[in-house]
Amino acid sequence: MRSSRVLAFGVALFVTALLILLSVRGSLGPLEGVVAAPINVVQSVIGRTTHRLGGLLNDIADYRRLRQRNADLEEALAVYQAELAQFREKAAVYDRLAALLDYDRFGPEDHQYVTCDVIGVDTAGFVNAIQINCGWRDGLELLDPVVTELGLVGRVAKLSATGAEVQLLTDPNSAVNARLQTTREDGVVRGQLTGDLIMAFLPLDAQVQEGDLVMTNGLGQTLPAGLVVGRVLSVALSENELYQEARVRSLVDFGRLEIVQVIINFEPVDLSVFKEATPAP
Amino acid sequence: MARYLGIPVLLFAAMLNATLMAEFRLAHGAPDVVFLLVVSWALLAETRDALFWALVGGVLQDLFSVAPLGTSALGLVTVVFLADALFGQVSPRNFLIPLAVAAVGTLIDHLVILFTLRATGTFVPLQRGLLYVTVPTLLYNLLLILPVFYAVGRVHRWLTPRRVRLD
Numbered sequence: 001m002r003s004s005r006v007l008a009f010g011v012a013l014f015v016t017a018l019l020i021l022l023s024v025r026g027s028l029g030p031l032e033g034v035v036a037a038p039i040n041v042v043q044s045v046i047g048r049t050t051h052r053l054g055g056l057l058n059d060i061a062d063y064r065r066l067r068q069r070n071a072d073l074e075e076a077l078a079v080y081q082a083e084l085a086q087f088r089e090k091a092a093v094y095d096r097l098a099a100l101l102d103y104d105r106f107g108p109e110d111h112q113y114v115t116c117d118v119i120g121v122d123t124a125g126f127v128n129a130i131q132i133n134c135g136w137r138d139g140l141e142l143l144d145p146v147v148t149e150l151g152l153v154g155r156v157a158k159l160s161a162t163g164a165e166v167q168l169l170t171d172p173n174s175a176v177n178a179r180l181q182t183t184r185e186d187g188v189v190r191g192q193l194t195g196d197l198i199m200a201f202l203p204l205d206a207q208v209q210e211g212d213l214v215m216t217n218g219l220g221q222t223l224p225a226g227l228v229v230g231r232v233l234s235v236a237l238s239e240n241e242l243y244q245e246a247r248v249r250s251l252v253d254f255g256r257l258e259i260v261q262v263i264i265n266f267e268p269v270d271l272s273v274f275k276e277a278t279p280a281p
Numbered sequence: 282m283a284r285y286l287g288i289p290v291l292l293f294a295a296m297l298n299a300t301l302m303a304e305f306r307l308a309h310g311a312p313d314v315v316f317l318l319v320v321s322w323a324l325l326a327e328t329r330d331a332l333f334w335a336l337v338g339g340v341l342q343d344l345f346s347v348a349p350l351g352t353s354a355l356g357l358v359t360v361v362f363l364a365d366a367l368f369g370q371v372s373p374r375n376f377l378i379p380l381a382v383a384a385v386g387t388l389i390d391h392l393v394i395l396f397t398l399r400a401t402g403t404f405v406p407l408q409r410g411l412l413y414v415t416v417p418t419l420l421y422n423l424l425l426i427l428p429v430f431y432a433v434g435r436v437h438r439w440l441t442p443r444r445v446r447l448d
Contacts, residue, residue: 021349054304120299124346125414
């Protein structure tokens with residue numbers, strides 16, 4: 001009896017180990033895609049319903065706070081509308097000068113978006129990721145940038161025909177090359193399990209101020225430049241005191257994502273060719 | 282039959298984990314319905330059935346995750362084996378053992394997942410992972426194990442009627 005239990009456990013252990021091995025090697029991708037397709041449809045329905053339900057309950061609880069917030073936002077909107085008019089003027093001047101210099105960059109106006117619903121969150125709590133109802137049939141590819149109107153959300157990490165997993169900016173394995181908008185200092189924004197973002201490798205003499213906007217800088221060409229990452233909350237020296245670290249708060253509320261957009265025409269540059277061309281010492 | 286009845290139930294539970302349960306997130310932990318069902322079944326049913334539920338539940342759970350397929354299954358299979366080896370089948374009226382298995386089982390399950398993620402190249406800080414994910418999940422699981430165990434007990438009794446000797 002006891003040996004039969006151990007045997008059953010051994011078989012189960014062998015099967016799981018085999019699954020993990022095949023999954024890591026990518027051999028199960030097509031199979032997972034086939035299984036995920038019908039599941040994504042059902043999950044879309046459940047996900048949308050629970051999102052609405054959760055949102056409704058939250059709104060009821062926050063009614064008074066929301067009224068105050070609405071008033072604040074209306075006030076802020078008036079200020080921003082004036083600023084926007086100025087920026088539009090500057091953008092028009094920039095476009096004219098860029099045309100004169102024949103300078104062509106991949107800007108926000110060149111982005112091609114696919115809009116997707118968020119249908120779930122990653123079930124392994126140790127990974128910050130969401131599931132969306134768009135897949136390679138909609139033109140998505142692995143590592144495509146995912147955004148909302150408030151800025152960068154993450155990158156496509158897993159793909160099936162009708163669905164995808166998006167690794168969020170806040171995932172501990174996410175690292176994004178970024179720049180402070182005002183001082184143009186570069187750093188790397190890393191996710192934390194707590195949901196915070198840390199911008200590391202800022203030079204010791206960099207002037208970092210609370211409220212500074214952090215944008216992607218396009219270095220490494222893994223993400224388009226100019227996507228909003230967040231705002232600086234605070235700054236401190238790193239543990240080894242070799243550089244500064246800024247705590248960054250994304251403008252995106254990752255817990256309340258309902259709709260996201262995937263930029264499908266951004267093509268990362270393959271830098272590995274330069275490595276291959278370097279002669280061995 | 283009970284073995285295969287688990288497949289749609291666990292699929293629905295995995296979907297709930299990815300959707301509804303995410304609304305109850307405390308830090309990064311949320312109630313784990315698949316874990317609760319599998320653990321309850323492990324304490325009531327035969328070893329092979331319980332291991333089958335653990336395997337299927339884990340794989341279905343991983344379909345909703347960027348983690349490699351089989352990661353959650355490995356955690357659940359380990360918990361089920363240990364629970365079975367230590368306690369075997371328990372009465373549906375017992376409430377201490379399910380509580381103990383839910384608490385220690387959540388910890389073991391998460392440790393196995395954490396180490397598997399690390400071994401397959403996904404970095405997760407151990408201390409923060411345990412604090413922000415495991416502790417809240419453990420609290421939720423402790424809160425929910427008894428009603429789930431009771432409900433699963435009713436289903437188990439319905440599926441496996443007691444044998445009665447006719448004299």
